[in-house]
Amino acid sequence: MKVTVYTDGGSRGNPGVAGSGSVVYSEAGETLAEIAYVVGQKSSNNVAEYHGLLRGLEAARDLGATEVDVYMDSKLVVEQMSGRWKIKHPDMQELALAARALAGGFTSVTYTWVPRAKNKKADELSNVAMDAAAAGADPGIVGAAPATPKDFSPASLSDAPRTRFILLRHGQTQHSVEKVYSGSSDPALTEAGRQQAERAARALALLGPVDAIVSSPQARARETAEVCARELGVAEVSGNDGFREVDFGAFEGLTRDECVERYGEEFGAWEASISVAPPGGESLAALHRRVTRARLKLQEAHAGKTVLVVTHVTPIKSVLRQALGVGGEVFRHVFLDLAGVSVVDFYGDFGVVRCVNDVAHLR
Incomplete structure (x- = not known):
């Protein structure tokens, strides 16, 4: 099997906080793996770039690849790994040896x-x-489990505070009724949607105190969040653009059948790969990176607290994916109802999914 690996690395300060990114694609262009890797608190750009290469080669190996084409924007690493430039720095010599072994x-x-x-x-x-x-x-890999996950228990990570994310999908809108793609547009809740929000809010009150409520800036999520805030006694709802719904581009406002009829080839490519965006829209892979950044910042701001995040289908699936440490199949294989509740705990980078799509309050 042949794969393509794109890698990068960076350091804020050079040396400073450093991280790397790696993406593995199949010959058909399907995204097979995405890796964000924390290199350290005081590393250089070049060291981070080598770590990106290592993580990409490791992922290719784990996928069973036999041939690998690596693409990087680091001229230094490309020339050194190709054998055309000498490697003088001891740290990079060690990393290059590890890369050559892989x-x-x-x-x-x-x-x-x-x-x-x-x-x-x-x-x-x-x-x-x-x-x-x-x-x-x-x-380590962002969102990855510890080296010995079989020994995991919340108590064993007592040095990492538990930050709980209660993830609530908004209530019904007219777009929900019509079963059309609803991403960048901004429909309000229907009367049924407001009732769903009220029932969800009463159910959430039974889960214990909520320290903060964060909402997608879109109206359907904001309305749902405000209902919850009144029920839970939280004074303020904070908007967070990172949790907005994916932009469906040309598919916005259309049913699936209409998309197939009008955009057959483009729609098929979008359904087949999370790295493909609708015409004029946003890919699921791009949304996942956006939501990951938003979740990390929210976790930092509310470490050890419980945060209610009122958002949409794909951002919730992204957080579930982060907690599980799995690939993009989550987007295709998890169903989330209107006003459904999911709960995820993070202990540092380690995620634990407590429940997915609880809708008992709607029955």
Whole structure:
């Protein structure tokens, strides 16, 4: 199997907080793996770039690849790994040896330089990792489990405060009734949607104190959040653009059948890959990076607290994916009802899914 790996790394301060990003694609262009990796609190750009390469090669190995084409915007690493430039720095010598050992397990590995503009996904992932490093995360994959997950229990991570995210999907809108894609548009709740919000709010009151309420800026989420705030006695709802719904672009306001009829090829490509965006819209992979950044910042601001996040289907699936440490299949294989409740705890970077799509309050 042949794969393509795009990698990047960066340091804020050089040396400073550092992280790397790696993306693995199939020959057909399907995203097979995305890795955001915290390198450390005081590392250089070049060291971070090597870590991006290592994580990408490791992912390719774990996927069973036999041939790998690596693309990086680091001329230094590309030339050194190609054997055309010498490696003088001891840290990079060690990292290069590790990369060559990994590369030796493949039938072939090529290294190609690309401009930064063509390496945006890996760059975004490296920024996710640097955000996590700046928040104090230890070196490792963002959202990954500890080395011995079988021994995990909340008590064993007593040094990492539990931050609980209660994730509530908004109530019904007219778009929900019509079963059309509703992302960037801003419909209000229907009367049924307001009733769903009220029932969800009463159910949430039974879960215990909520320290803060954060909402997508879109009207349907804000209205639902305000109902919850009144019931829970929380004075303020904070808007957070990171939790807005995915932008469906040209598919906005259309049913699935209409999308197939009008945009057959583009729609098929979008359904087949989370890295493909609708015409004029946003890919699920891009949304996942956006929501990951928002979640990390929210967790830093409310460490050890309980936060109610009122949002939409795909941002909730993104948080579930972060907690589970799995790939993009979550977006295709998890169903979330209107006004459904999911609960996720984070202990540092370790996520625990407590419940998914609880709708008992609607029955």
